[in-house]
Amino acid sequence: MKSELLAIMAEFLEVDPEELQDYKTLEDLNIDSLDFVEIMFEVEEKYDAPVIFEMQKKRTQIQNLGEVLRLTEELILKHRDQTAASASPDARTGSAAPADADG
Amino acid sequence: MDNAPQRTARVPARVVVTGIGVLSGFGNGLAALEDGLFSGRTAIRRIESLDTRALTCHFGAELPAFDGQALIQKAERHAYDRVSLMALAAADEALAQAGLDPAEIGPTAGVMMGTAFGPGDAIQDAVLRASENQRLRPTTILKMMLNGPTAALCARYRLQRGSQAHVTACAASAHAIAQAVQAVRWGEMDVCLAGGADAFPTSALFTAWDALAIMSAATDPTAGIMKPFAPDRSGFVIGEAATVLILEREDHAIARGATPLAEICGAGAVTDTPTLTKPTLRGMVGAMRAALEDAGLDPAAVGHINAHGTATELNDSLESDAIRAVFGPHAPAIRVSACKAALGHCMGAGSAVEAAATILALCRQQSPWTIDPTAVTADPQTGPQPTAPYSGQTVPMDTDIALSNSFAFGGHYATLAFRVTKP
Incomplete structure (x- = not known):
């Protein structure tokens, strides 16, 4: 998934994916707050998983690109788990928590 | 850096135009406008961007070819409507004619731009998407701002003096230029980018104009589509344009060796x-x-x-x-x-x-x-x-x-x- 996320960013920023190294900061990559939210929008479109809201909350604490990729991937995987759980037989009988129960 | 306005002039300065950039139905550039206008041709043609079959008016003066996407980075494209890109293109041309370095003017320059309808494409697109419960991009709101052309110029040249967007309908860019004249005349800025931009109307806007029944229904170019002051005149058709004038104090222009094209004296x-x-x-x-x-x-x-x-x-x-x-x-x-x-x-x-x-x-x-x-x-x-x-x-x-x-x-x-x- 990391390479796919890098590809999304590289296309948006019009740079070679190899330039997007984990240690670089958002400032290094000239990613301002609007670029950041647009990139997260592209991620949501591709994975059909909500990441914008959580990533926006964390943006100012994010140290580098590696952290962006890790947190984004975590959110996508968490959403997949929740979606799978809500689609399980237990969920259909109402015994599982709603997918968005923890916000 | 201190960028507070410095209204220092005690005697009003003469305000001159040293550069002009134009996009019009005649094409991109001031030369296209001059060639078309003074050869007696008209840029009014059958409308291509809209289906007007159900409407009364079928002619207009659209830009014949304009793709402003190359003017900005890909990451910015979601935030810039066509009207802002048109303004950028006109401003680049105007600064080049004025001999001003776009990278240097920021600290002492401002901008006043007029528009009647601003980012019509972006507004109509957002309305349609929202009405169909489609997602809107996060930066949609930036693309919908009526001050889009003004803000686009502010950002491109990092302008630090005054900036205003004028939206007084079909006098908007006259008010913008008038405000710019005052600002330069009294020393609030050395240089002002002043003018206006309006893209060809979207289908909703065009249909609204059509409903007002003051646009020409004429379809025979040889008889004239839009005929101001003719006894048989039958209304206007809409044109698409962006124009930026570089205004500066006459002494500022002369000191840097620029040639004033004209003075805006009132x-x-x-x-x-x-x-x-x-x-x-x-x-x-x-x-x-x-x-x-x-x-x-x-x-x-x-x-x-x-x-x-x-x-x-x-x-x-x-x-x-x-x-x-x-x-x-x-x-x-x-x-x-x-x-x-x-x-x-x-x-x-x-x-x-x-x-x-x-x-x-x-x-x-x-x-x-x-x-x-x-x-x-x-x-x-x-x-x-x-x-x-x-x-x-x-x-x-x-x-x-x-x-x-x-x-x-x-x-x-x-x-x-x-x-x-x-x-």
Whole structure:
């Protein structure tokens, strides 16, 4: 998934994916707050998983690109788990928590 | 860095134009406007961007080819509407002609841009998507801002002096230029990028104009689609344009070796709004007199007028009467140009593109699309006078002073006064 996320960013920023190294900061990559939210929008479109809201909350604490990729991937995987759980037989009988129960 | 306005001038400075950038129905660039306008051609063609089969009006003056995407980075494209890209292209051209380095002007430059409808594409697109419960991109709101063209120029050149977006309908860019003249005249900034931009209407906006039943339904170009001041005029068609003028203090321009194209020696704006749409003689006369007073000019000094000339019944009759009222026996000696016959009604960009046309007319000592304003009148006692067949006649003139009129829905009336030093 990391390479796919890098590809999304590289296309948006019009740079070679190899330039997007984990240690670089958002400032290094000239990613301002609007670029950041647009990139997260592209991620949501591709994975059909909500990441914008959580990533926006964390943006100012994010140290580098590696952290962006890790947190984004975590959110996508968490959403997949929740979606799978809500689609399980237990969920259909109402015994599982709603997918968005923890916000 | 301190970027506070410094209104230091105790004596008003002369304000000159040192660069012009234009996108119009004639194409991209000032040269395309000059070639088209002074050869008597019209940029009004059958509309290509919209399906008008269910509507009354079928003609307009769209930009023949414009793709501004290369002007900005891909990451910015979601935040810039077509109208902002048009403004950027015009501003780049204007700065190049002025010989100003876009990377250097920021600290002492500002911007005043007019638009009537701003980012129409972005607004219509967002409305349609929202009505269909589609997601909107996070930066949609930036693309929808009415100050889009102004903000685009602020960002591109990192401008640090004053900036304003004027939205006074079809006088918007006249108000923008008038404000810019004041700002430069009194030392608030060394340089001001001033003008206007309006993209061709979206289907919703065009349909709204069509519903008002003041656009020309004509479909025979040989008989004339839009005929300002003609007794058989039948309304306007819409044009698409962006124009940016580089205004600076005359001493600033001369000190850096630039060649002033013209001086904007006066600007006048008045309001008269008995109804939202009905033009008034008082408003038109008031704007022209205010500009003459601001410029310290005797009416007899004026030799050229770029008329508002919308080819609507009442506007042209009243503007004709207003010219007679302001200039009296001198009126017949004034060469009056009706450029909308060639450019269409460019809405909030109209005043700016017509300012460019006025400067070109003075520099060339030629009046393009010259009409006889005495052919029409709102006075029922006089009645329309016989007139020659309608054509885009360019006629010679001999004057150093011109006015350009702009009148708008909402009762906004503005006139700009221009002066050149004749060789």
